[in-house]
Amino acid sequence: MAARYSVLAARKTLTKYRRTNGHFFIQLNMSLNTHRPNHESIHQPRAAASVASHVASQSRRDFFGSTSQGLLGISLAQLLGNELKSSEVLADDPTEKTTYNLEPKATHHAPKARNVIQLFMNGGPSQMDLFDPKPVLNRMDGKPYPGNVEDIGNQSTSDIGVMMGGQYPMHQHGRSGQWFADVLPHTSTMSDDLCMIHSMWTDHPNHDNALYKIHSGRLFMGHPTLGSWVVYGLGSENQNLPAYVVLSDPLGLPKNGTRNWTAGFLPPVYQGTPFRPTGSPILNLSRQYPQPNSVTKQSQSLLAQLDEIHRTERPHRGELEARIQSYQLASRMQLAASEALDIDRETEEVHKTYGIGKSPTDSFGRRCLLARRLVERGVRYVQIFLEEQPWDSHVDLASNHRAVCERTDQPVAGLLKDLKRSGLLDSTLVIWGGEFGRTPTSQRSGKIYTGRDHNMQAFTSWMAGGGVKGGFSYGKTDDFGHQVVENPVSVHDYHATILHLLGLHHQDLHFLRSGLEERLTGVSPPRVVHELIA
């Protein structure tokens, strides 16, 4: 189960250097006789963008090292030669096992974004209450659902109530005039930077499955998440920090726990690393036992010498060199992570922007600021979660949603403003959304009807920065906000679009497993939603 180069792939990796957005990339634009750019089947053994690199292939690594520093001294022939060399072995039978790492990898095309911050709104925020006003629904408030209740799309129909109008006043904001509920006073000020997708839909009305779907493209556990695919595809620009960082809520893990950042069948090196909010940010990052520093120094010196003896006695074993490096990286990581997490280095002004230091925004604000500090340092993918699933409002939606907005609205807007101010928003894609939306009807809980059930047929997500259109609305739902009626965006489309913005092609990003090429976006070809891209 190793992704690998084929001769074909290596030929196709022919390349041209260009400079775009200040980043170097390798463009895959050479068509040979068998190359078809719109190839869409999962089963083709084509490894145009197989991204694993062989540890053994030292010069290849040097090459990437060079590009990330902006040096262009390497000859194309040499690169191609190396690629071919590794592929020759593999063409008929791969005899060397691949070792996986996080070195920066070539993109498939010019990227618009370099990093992603995913603000995950677990539980399913309500589209008709927050972003997608529905006057017809409002007028029908209290009336029975006019169609067949089984069409609402949930498995149980026994607790369906009546039509429930939007819970908050809504107004248009910015030059773009996009709608926001008044419970989002800060996010709404960023209206002209947001790219709203009102036509998201998913395949399952259960949290578990819908969460697997939105994160991994599959309804079931065991598949790699978007973040894992991204770091598998792109590696990281900062080897001193994890490539994929998760900032979960100190109050507790989100629903589905660590499976929201699993590498699934990809090698574990691509799974998300949770940064703990207090104490040592990464498990085992600092010593869990007392020991004088001088002892540590002595020990490290001995270890280095013993390993050097071991390595010298065993020439031509690339993995030993890699291991020695992993120990060096471990000690660098300790410094780098502590530095990155030290938000006290930021000014009071910045803290204020994020709502840090006051209730109830402090906690989420800290995570948003950390996310900014991490992407600034080259972390590829940052995921922020809330505990359990606060958006899931089967009861008391009006006050429950208001409370979550109060926790998150200012930090989210603060993050966008801060990123924009520093210019990072140009290369950082911020994505906001949950696993599904909510029904236009109320739901019974005991004797009260104050919440909404899950709605897999429509929900709103938004993107900002990273090459998407600001002040742009995409897709439409029906008069109730219940179903998509225009420009549907499936989860696969959504993922393909995000990959595209990062310079990856959903078709070319794959991993060979049991003779099958596995992809984030599955078998049926998704659609990159080019309309969203600036």
Added chain:
Amino acid sequence: MKTQTSRIGLRKGSAIVIGLLLTLLSSPHCFGFQLDSTTNAVPVFIHEKCGRCHNASTQKGELDLSSLEGLRRGGESGEPLIAPTLEDSRLWQVVSHDEMPPEDEPELSEKEVNTLKEWIVANHSTMASSNGESPPESIHDVLPILLLRCASCHGAQRTDGDFDIRSHQSILEGGQSGPALIPTSPDQSLMIQRIENEQCPPTELLLKFFVKRPTETETDRLRDWITAGAPRGEIKEDVATRQPDSLVTDADREHWAFVAPKRPTSGDSVDALIHLSQKQAGVTFAPEADRDTLIRRVHFDLTGLPPTLDQSKRWRTEPSDKWYESMIDHVLASPHYGERWGRYWLDLAGYADSEGGISADPIRPVAWKYRDYVIRSFNQDKPYDVFLLEQIAGDELTDHANVDQLNEKQIDQLIATGFLRMGIDETGSRTMNFVPERLKVIDDAIKIVGSGLMGLTMECARCHSHKYDPIPQRDYYRLKAVFQGALDEHNWKSFKQRKLNYGTSEQRDSISLHNPTLEKELRGLQNEIKQQRDQLVTETLSVAFPNQTEHDRLATLAALRIADNQRTLPQRQLVEKLQQAEISETTRTASSAQQIAQRIEYLQDRIEDVQRSMAPPLTIRALWDQGEASPTYILRRGEHNLAGRLVGPGVPSALTDGKTPFVFDNPFPSGSPKTGRRLAFAQWLTSKQHPTTARVIVNRIWHHHFGRGLVNTLENFGRMGAKPIHPDLLDWLAVEFMDQGWSIKALHRNMMNSRTYKQSSVVSESAQRDDPDNRYYTRMPLRRLDAESLRDSLLLISGRLDLSRGGIPDPVRVSQEGEVSIKPNSNGQWRRSIYAQYRRTEIPSMLDTFDYPQMGPNCFERSVSVVSPQALLLLNNRQVHDLAEAFAREIENAAHQTDSLEKQNTKTTSDRDNQWSQLIDLAYQKSLCRWPTDQEKRLGIKTLEALTVEWNGDASKALKSYCHVLMNSASFLYID
């Protein structure tokens, strides 16, 4: 709903057009037919470019593109190639999505693609029938719908209203309300009336029985069938016959893996065959590794543990010439052998102690019995054919329902069937037990059997014929039919229904003697722990918020009992307050709260101890044949609601001669009804003529000894898999293995007693130059310890490994920080990692860091990563540090024992050096199974001196730090 007449009209129309086209097509060169005067479309290229695989004689995917009729009919899925719109036309989809022609075939030019598009646009209206369906001719046109929508109440498990929809006869007979239908009169038919007025399926039962209403198309189909007189039809199951298989050719069967292995004439041992290819390449073996290296290599390889001091001493000093062979025999006889090699099998089977799939990740309480069965089987050297037979069809070996007292072996055979129930299974959920989810569970089982046992990626043929291998879609469904007697999506066993209760009389006696008192104690403990947990909540709150009212505290407890998404805002706020209190330093350090927390921990330990001391229940998590099986249909594109042709049980045609029927029968003609399908399959699979079974397992075992398989893709021997690098060797091993009675231990001997295995791992310059990829086995690979070996070794050398075996898994704990650790026993020891609970959502952090696999549904091959979290763990983790300390104590004690005669408290430098020297020797012996080199010893002494200074003269601490370094060293982590 469209009216009947208009649809029939359309169909007639299209039939006429097609007839006309067929006439036009009658001469072979006449592809330039004209469809009408405006379109001059000439899809000659279809014949040229597609016809090689899709013609009248070679119908790959059961598709014939040489005739318009073939085009209209479509392929195996039964889906027409030309639909009413361009976008829906399969032909256009595969071409525009670049699915076809496949990779290695000439592709269509842009012009041809455009021509095709125009041609489809111009002609789809006449080519396509309105809904792509032919009129219903038999019960099998509607039975899939009835099974899917009605069988939950009127099928194998229930016959509400005395109505059973599963046969033509029972449908006509109807139930309490009378006949279900009146032939030719759909409007008068009760079935249609009830469906259309939504009486059936009843709304309140939809979720209870996991059914969905028939779609309009499906109801129309039922109507059409009734209109046609509800014909029974004479449809025979599509099964292998004595006629040659039209979909898999003899040429397909020439692929190396589909030809049964033959004993090669070129050589008769691992070394002879390897040496032969080495000679051709002008390379040769490395020198034999030294004795210490071999001792360590063999012990790790066979047991996953380093040799103890005594063991290495014994083999180092064994005078016999045959010391090595005796060592192999000796280690193979160790009970720890099964723990190592059983683990490899558990990876393949996807063993887990939880169901997975849903957040709750429910525990599988007795899955461990299967784990122990596997370990036992390896230790007993159970012949591999028997091992497979038991796991695939153990329930069909004994008529267990009709035997008064099963013996241990028979019970084992039932436990073995747990193999087919190891995958992820979400069907225990309240909302996820619909047919698609069940099909996924079945698919996982087929995948494990196909890829894991046969090296055939069968699962690729679930949606369409395999693209690269000669596996028609129908072969997937024939294999599915093999399992249908036990894994039947229309007769699905709930988690509770998957249990059998069988035990020997000793087991039963033991239960009735020991368990009643323990159960009583357990209940008491569980009650108390509940109370204590509540008390901890109120205590935590009163420490953190002294002003909170009693009312609010009680309300918090009440809120905790409500599902989080059902809480009102005030309830959520109370819970959130509690969460804040729980993570605050004040409450965590408050003595009152700590006391309760300790009591809870104590109770938890106690509960686990009591559970452990109980006699294990008789429950077996098994799979068994029901004696009947729903019909199996090909599912178009793998969609659960798009049933196609009826198929019967069968095996992949490519692995047979293509003209041998699959024969099966009830093994107990006068006993319980059984389909006998799996038994027949298992017998076929384990026959000596089977082309892949032996090859796949010898290749896996080779992989574990030599770091990679002779076929590098362990689970794929098909065209897209790797080719064997030494085909003769693979075949020799496979044939020899079968001839030696499928003995895995004999296979180990064949491999490990070879020069190939015994050579050094050092890469010489010439080997690097002439054999850079070690294709010719010019040295042994260097291998990193896998997760379990690493953890078990750390425990063993520190004297903290409890070598007791089997039984309920050791519990894991999840810390607030998310670290998952395995709980030690009351002596502060841990058992081997294989006995740690494998809960899919709680994988022990240490094992996880070192590439312990996620079972999704299983793991065919582990990946190896080299990443800094591994370094961080070994350097900074408290538990590893504590083990280093224990390791140091072990060494000191050993030194003390061996040296009690020598004088103590020496003061001179050289004496102290001698002491250090002795300790270093022991440390190397114990952790690395060798003596340190002079250089290593000098370094060690120097560092120990320096460390002693840094630890203010505490030599014990210095030794601990030194041992910690050894545990981190590459020498420790890698096996030569």
